[in-house]
Amino acid sequence: MESLLSPVLNRKLLLCAIASFLGFLLLSCSLQRASRPSTAIASLTHLESTSAMADLAGVSVPAPAPQPATAATIYSPPPQSAMEVEMVAASPSELVLAMNSSPGSSQAVHPSPPADGGEETTVEEKKCDIFEGKWVFDRWRYPLYQPHWCPFLSDQVSCRRNGRPDSEYEHWRWQPSGCDLPRYNGREMLEKWRGKRVVIVGDSLNRNMWESLACMLYSSVRKERAVVKQRSSDYKLFRALDYDCSVEFFWSPFLVELKEREDHAKILKLDKIFANGRRWLGADVMIFNTGHWWMHHGKMRAWNYFQRGDQVTEDMEAAVAFNRALRTWARWVDRNVNPRKTIVFFRSISPEHKTENLHFCYNQTKPITNERYVQWFPKSMVDIVERTIRKMTIPVTYLNITRLSEYRRDAHTAIYTSRQGKLLTIEQRLDPTRHADCSHWCLPGLPDTWNVLLFASIMTSSSSIISSTN
Structure with a gap:
């Protein structure tokens, strides 16, 4: 009896080993695909970042075209230019001032209040001298x-x-x-x-x-x-x-x-x-x-x-x-x-x-x-x-x-x-x-x-x- 069962058992063990190996290969491929950023998500993320900055500056940005759904949930953001990094690093008030003010401008800027509920900061408006001008x-x-x-x-x-x-x-x-x-x-x-x-x-x-x-x-x-x-x-x-x-x-x-x-x-x-x-x-x-x-x-x-x-x-x-x-x-x-x-x-x-x-x-x-x-x-x-x-x-x-x-x-x-x-x-x-x-x-x-x-x-x-x- 022992001699009859041994070949059957060996074949089952071999099939299990092959299945495990194939499963391991499939899992590795799946993980590699998941680790690569989706082009659609990367583009969407860039547009969202651009839109947020544009909203602060008062500029209208067109909405992105609909993208196909994806199951990926892990991604790395696309690389940013040095200017984008500097603008994102700035606070909201600094961002508005940088985008709306020019050297020598006396226009007052009223940024949104900070998220922490602190006092709203403004750039003091230069008072106009009504006695300076022209006829x-x-x-x-x-x-x-x-x-x-x-x-x-x-x-x-x-x-x-x-x-x-x-x-x-x-x-x-x-x-x-x-x-x-x-x-x-x-x-x-x-x-x-x-x-x-x-x-x-x-x-x-x-x-x-x-x-x-x-x-x-x-x-x-x-x-x-x-x-x-x-x-x-x-x-x-x-x-x-x-x-x-x-x-x-x-x-x-x-x-x-x-x-x-x-x-x-x-x-x-x-x-x-x-x-x-x-x-x-x-x-x-x-x-x-x-x-x-x-x-x-x-x-x-x-x-x-x-x-x-x-x-x-x-x-x-x-x-x-x-x-x-x-x-x-x-x-x-x-x-x-x-x-x-x-x-x-x-x-x-x-x-x-x-x-x-x-x-x-x-x-x-x-x-x-x-x-x-x-x-x-x-x-x-x-x-x-x-x-x-x-x-x-x-x-x-x-x-x-x-x-x-x-x-x-x-x-x-x-x-x-x-x-x-x-x-x-x-x-x-x-x-x-x-x-x-x-x-x-x-x-x-x-x-x-x-x-x-x-x-x-x-x-x-x-x-x-x-x-x-x-």
């Missing part, structure tokens, strides 16, 4: 009003009424570099100033600004619901009854007091604010300026002596006197103005275009298009204003209209104006070197832009003073 001719949007809409405009600024033949000076719009000004809307301005009192204090250039602002607002209301009072050149008032809003002008060319003695000598008191200063108090918006009167000489000079404390002197450099007066004004503002109640502005010097500036205003119809300009007002006095404002406790917004106004030699009243309450005669107009007014500005005209910039400053202000009502 653009805009016949459709400018002027903002017609002069006959405002019968109260004085002869000093009513150039068209006084016979000026050209009108292109009315159609120039200021365009800041890198941003746009909010389009001026008189009713929106009045709504912002509902229940508010605006006070403009300074010389005749601030009176020029008041006339412009009063006309811009007057053109936006029903005439029977507006009040305009001009008791004298020293005080003017515009009031919009439906908005309970008033805009006042107070004449104070030095901001400090000018007093006449019994002997008729005029004393400029450098340490005492203008006598009407108490009437400025309580305003929601204050707009100050001074400058031109400090540079007058000879018969044009308004004072005979300077006084500081008990000391009276005839000789003092204009810049020194100006500095002391500005410090007096700054102390008055710091002591008397409540920053939770009032926003304070200081308008920079309004440029002149006389013969010594190399750009005489007479007979000019186009803005200056080159940089060849000699400032009439000393830079040292401009520096005094800016330094004084920086040192103040109360925040003051600087309306820096000087440079943008320097280009507008065409916008002055020139010979189409009045002097001492009387229009220039024909003989005076024929002698522009002596009689042309290259200080004040036609209306409509440049001061309208000053008020548009004021409007923009208020609209973008973070202060709650204007947005709240009393």
